[in-house]
Amino acid sequence: MAFKLNRDNVCARKAWSSHVLLDNVSKSFDKVKAVSGLTLVVEKGEFFSLLGPSGCGKTTTLRLIGGLDRPDEGAITIGNEVVVGEGVWVPPEKRGVGIVFQDYALFPHLTVFKNIAFGLKGCSPKELKQKVMELLEMVGLPHMAHKYPHELSGGERQRITLARSLAPSPKVMLLDEPFSSLDADLRDELRHETKWILKEKGTTTILVTHEQEEALSLSDRVGVLNNGKLEQVGTPDEIYHKPRSRFVADFVGKADFVHGWIEGSLVICDLGMFPLNGDIPDEVRDVELMIRTDDVDFTVEPGGNTVVIEAQFLGAQILYKLLLPDGKAIHSIKPSTKIIPVGSRVKIKVDTKHIVVFRK
Amino acid sequence: MDSTARIMRAVANLTRSWYLRCGHWLQGLPVSPLLIAAVVMLPVGVVSSALLTPTRQIWIHLWDTLLPEMLSNTFVLLPGVGVGTFLLGTGLAWLMVAYRFPGQTVLNWLLVLPMAVPTYVLGFVYMATFDFAGPVQSILRQWFGQNIWFPEIRSGGGAILVMVLVLYPYVYLLAKAGFYEQSGATFEEVRVLGYSRAESFFRIALPLARPSIVAGLTLAMMEALTDFATVRFFNFPTLSDGVIRIWHGMMDLRAASELSGLLVIFVLLIILFGRSLRGRSRYYQLGGKVLGIPPVNLRGWKRWFATSTCSLVVAVAFALPVMQLFHWALIEITRTPAEAISVYLGLTFNSLLLSVLAAGFATAIAMILANGVRLSEGRVARTAAHLATMGYAIPGAVIAVGILVPLSTLDHTINDLLQSWWGITIGLIFTGSVVGLTYAYVVRFMAVAYNSVESSLEKITPNITMAARTLGASPWKLLWRIHLPLVGPGMFVGASLVFVDVMKELPITVMLRPFGYDTLAVWVWQMAAESIWAGASLPALIIVIAGLLPVILLIGAATPKRSK
Ligand SMILES: Nc1ncnc2c1ncn2[C@@H]1O[C@H](COP(=O)(O)OP(=O)(O)O)[C@@H](O)[C@H]1O
Ligand SMILES: [Mg+2]
DSSP: OOOOOOHHHHHHHHHHTEEEEEEEEEEEETTEEEEEEEEEEEETTOEEEEEOOTTSSHHHHHHHHHTSSOOSEEEEEETTEEEEETTEEOOGGGTTEEEEOTTOOOOTTSOHHHHHHTTOOSOOHHHHHHHHHHHHHHTTOGGGTTOOGGGSOHHHHHHHHHHHHHTTOOSEEEEESTTTTSOHHHHHHHHHHHHHHHHHHTOEEEEEESOHHHHHHHOSEEEEEETTEEEEEEOHHHHHHSOSSHHHHHHSSOEEEEEEEEETTEEEETTEEEEOOSOOOTTOOEEEEEEEGGGEEEEEOTTOSEEEEEEEEOSSEEEEEEEOTTSOEEEEEEETTSOOOTTOEEEEEEOGGGOEEEEO | OHHHHHHHHHHHHHHHHHHHHHHHHHTTOOHHHHHHHHHHHHHHHHHHHHHHSOOHHHHHHHHHTTHHHHHHHHHHHHHHHHHHHHHHHHHHHHHHHHEEOTTHHHHHHHTTGGGGSOHHHHHHHHHHHHSTTSHHHHHHHHHHOTTOOOOOSSSHHHHHHHHHHHHHHHHHHHHHHHHHTSOHHHHHHHHHTTOOHHHHIIIIIHHHHHHHHHHHHHHHHHHHHHOOHHHHHTTOOOHHHHHHHHHHHHOOHHHHHHHHHHHHHHHHHHHHHHHHHHOSOOOOOOSSOOOOOOOEEOOTHHHHHHHHHHHHHHIIIIIHHHHHHHHHHHHHHHHSOGGGHHHHHHHHHHHHHHHHHHHHHHHHHHHHHHHHHHHHOSHHHHHHHHHHTGGGGSOHHHHHHHHHHHHHHHHHHHHHHHHHHHOOOOOOSSTTSHHHHHHHHHHHHHHHHHHHHHHHHTTOOHHHHHHHHHTTOOHHHIIIIIIHHHHHHHHHHHHHHHHHHHHHOOHHHHHHSOTTOOOHHHHHHHHHHTTOHHHHHHHHHHHHHHHHHHHHHHHHHHOOOOOO
16 A cells, blocks of 8 residues: 555656655665665655654665665656766765764764864855854854864754754755654754754755654654655645554554444444545455544443543543443543543543544 | 777776676675784794694704793793782772872872883893892992892792883773772672771672783783793793794794794683683673772871882882983993994884884774774674784784794795796895884784774764765865874874884894894893893883883873762
8 A cells, every 4th residue: 555656747746846856766785675666755845754663764765865875776856956866876965965864973073163164165264154153043052163072962962963964055954863862852842943944944854753743743744664665645634644554553643443344335343333434445344443542532421331441641631541342442532631530431432534444 | 989988888887797796796705804814813823833733853852951941931920920910900009099198199190100111121120230240239248248148130030020010000000990990889888788998899899890900910911921031131931032042043943933832822821811710791880970989098107108109119110220221321321432322323213114114004904904894894804803903912922933934935935936937046035024024013013003093983983974975075075174083093093002012022023123133122132131231221211211102192091080
């Protein structure tokens, strides 16, 4: 059920707005297929995320775009220029691409100022100083110019790395899990700061991450990678509510899967009957329904056939585990303003708008 | 025009496919590390194979002459130096780490200085001072009459004393590091359990520092094994001395290499000793801040006792001998006519030339090796690097013999061929030339260069290179602005360490030098052997001063900063 763009379609879109285009790109290391048959269009000024579990080929994809590795097959276009494929090879220093690495890779022997100035070419010393100071202001660290990387905290390093890669004004910015080594508070702040800096500059950005929350909250569109293949591309809303595959449904957001079957235009399961929306081939009868925890609601009713067996306090919300009459369990998330005690008998209501059906 | 282009393209394609196929074929085989390891291990292989194919007459002859004495001396020297450096090094280290007393910060690094003095230099100074004709015995005779008893300095005891005084800093430095790395919490826990400070030392601190201490002991014993000059001064010939005597006395390369093979067995014994003492466990306390053992202030007479003990060691192992050298050197300079001073300039030049050559080659090869290991990231490459850096454990005399054998074979082959083809004789090209010397130095000191280069190369993560490239750096800019500044200091440190080691190195130089080619070290040895102390003093002083350079570097690197 992998997402597939056909080539004509890709080329048609390329003509008007595409900025980074991967056409059927593959890369193997020894026996491992790190990336296979990846086709992807990222539009100009877009903030795009590649989301997937560790080892699914995210870093490899970024390295291919940046020119740090060569694909075994396929082509990559940046702007209007083919950078690799069809016998063409543009080295990384000529691609106009900025990269923020997972480990930052600041130059340890250069000051913050010289790190940022490294990529600025052909400026007079005065211009250079002005540009570097502008960048430092932008990332909110104007007084750090003369420190060395080892004197900075994790968050400061991340900001300086961003400033350094923005210095040559790249057309495309690649971010490889840049926030993963920061603590929670700082991470949230930096994510949004980074996004707005890049949006303001109009830089096309590809962020790589294994945290769905990060991808969903920052991106215009998200691509979900699994085993080197693109499972689905869509807006955060589409990815969350209309997963195209069981993998995406599992990986993004919290959901329960219940067994059901199809009767005409209805799906039937232990929770009731729902109208079938979407296209399921005729011959399929046994299906699996994905139900998001936030689509399950319940009310306390002494005669209800469902029991609250666990309540996990998450701060603003509470995650309940409910025992259905047939012995299966399902989760539901509700605001923590009202607490329903464990052991209560309740009645379930499921919001059918977002139920997704997968063939078994 | 068109056809030329087509041919060019065909050739290009052919080269490419050939390169790809070969690349594929060689893939996973780290070529340069393996090659370097093979070249470096060749001398050891030569002597080991000589031992495996012993010649009966040689061993019978050896057994009838030198061998029993050399064997028993070696068996006395190694444990003697081991126990001595252990007691002195570990004791001083514990004093420094666990207590506070006056003058400590200065003494802390003064105690490392004896490392700058080669054993043969301290050896001849002690011999000159304490010998029958020396100042100490003369004065004693003046005061107490002719029959006053004095221990014989030219003995095993004398040799061991001198070596312990020069080699204890290895144990001292490593033991200190071992003590510093311990968590103060463990130590205090034991005290809370009701043990005194002294008991805690034996129960906790010493066992935890054991791996470091043993590493220091191993290094000290290897140094003792490679020495031949000191033991010869002190009439206590060991196996190293035997190899050189056989080569110089009988020019018998076969006998020299079989005896060298026996020395390799001693090296293995030292390594085994280290392994077994270090035990199977790796005592690393992970996590948490290393606060170190909390030091206590010494009070009363103990304060001054600690200060004077440390001062005494510095005095007898470094300060007094160096002052004595200065004294002799002054005499020598004032009484030598100006034109005779040029002898010393020549010696210095020869030493500098060899040191620079060896330092340059060793560092360059270490760089290639480290790069190869980094690129392949495989087990094979790492093993190759281990083998290529084994030389520091092999006595200089063994390496020299191991190089003489293949080089003289090569020379004779070349000569025979030229003789039979054109009837000319060109003499020996490689044997007894700077080529052989440099080869031997590189083999012996590869580890020194490699460790420095490798640790600095670690600073360049692949992403640093990539970051610079995506920022638009050309290969030149990458090399000049990123790679060289990052590795340069490490290469420089490695090169200067090798430089000084070569300057001090005696056995290899004595065995492989071109005929009549004298260096500072060789001159010291020859003069001291003739009891011409003043003549030996000036070059000895130059060597000691050069030797201070790495010691100062070491002090900087080995002094752990206590977290506040
Ligand atoms: N240089 C390499 N050599 C061998 N295998 C590699 C290399 N780089 C990546 N891989 C393999 O390719 C797969 C994808 O890796 P990567 O792109 O780094 O994943 P991610 O960044 O999503 O965690 C993994 O199985 C990894 O082991
Ligand atoms: Mg990664």
